[in-house]
Amino acid sequence: MNLKPRRHEEPEINMVSLIDVVLMLVIFFMLSANFAGEGRMRIRLPQASSVPVERHSPAALVVTVTAGGSYLVNNRELVNASAGTLRSAIEQVAPAQRDVPVSLRADGRATHQSVVTAMDVLGQLGFAQLNFVTTRETGGRSP
Numbered sequence: 001m002n003l004k005p006r007r008h009e010e011p012e013i014n015m016v017s018l019i020d021v022v023l024m025l026v027i028f029f030m031l032s033a034n035f036a037g038e039g040r041m042r043i044r045l046p047q048a049s050s051v052p053v054e055r056h057s058p059a060a061l062v063v064t065v066t067a068g069g070s071y072l073v074n075n076r077e078l079v080n081a082s083a084g085t086l087r088s089a090i091e092q093v094a095p096a097q098r099d100v101p102v103s104l105r106a107d108g109r110a111t112h113q114s115v116v117t118a119m120d121v122l123g124q125l126g127f128a129q130l131n132f133v134t135t136r137e138t139g140g141r142s143p
Contacts, residue, residue, distance in 0.1 A: 067109040
């Protein structure tokens with residue numbers, strides 16, 4: 001009978017294959033990530049592939065945002081482009097009617113802030129139906 005202790009080998013974990021897998025995942029995610037910068041995107045608004053049939057109601061409210069950032073309410077130009085002036089003009093046109101549909105016509109070159117300000121004023125006044133007016137898309141697509 002042999003009472004000598006047997007030589008016991010320590011188990012080892014091979015890390016080389018784990019490192020290979022992690023590096024492959026890092027390379028995959030780096031190559032599949034989209035690194036397009038916001039400053040390089042060029043968009044043109046508003047255009048749509050199809051324009052729905054217009055349904056005009058006699059009491060419809062139309063708010064227009066011009067390229068310069070000024071506002072028109074039902075084709076009447078406002079004195080200045082402030083949110084307070086827009087709010088009072090809308091309240092004069094539709095004092096108690098909050099269920100009428102509002103058409104928001106924004107020039108394609110208008111600033112985003114001007115459009116958001118108009119939407120914010122309409123939302124604060126309680127208008128729930130907001131339609132964006134667009135034009136048909138012309139011939140080819142532009143970047």
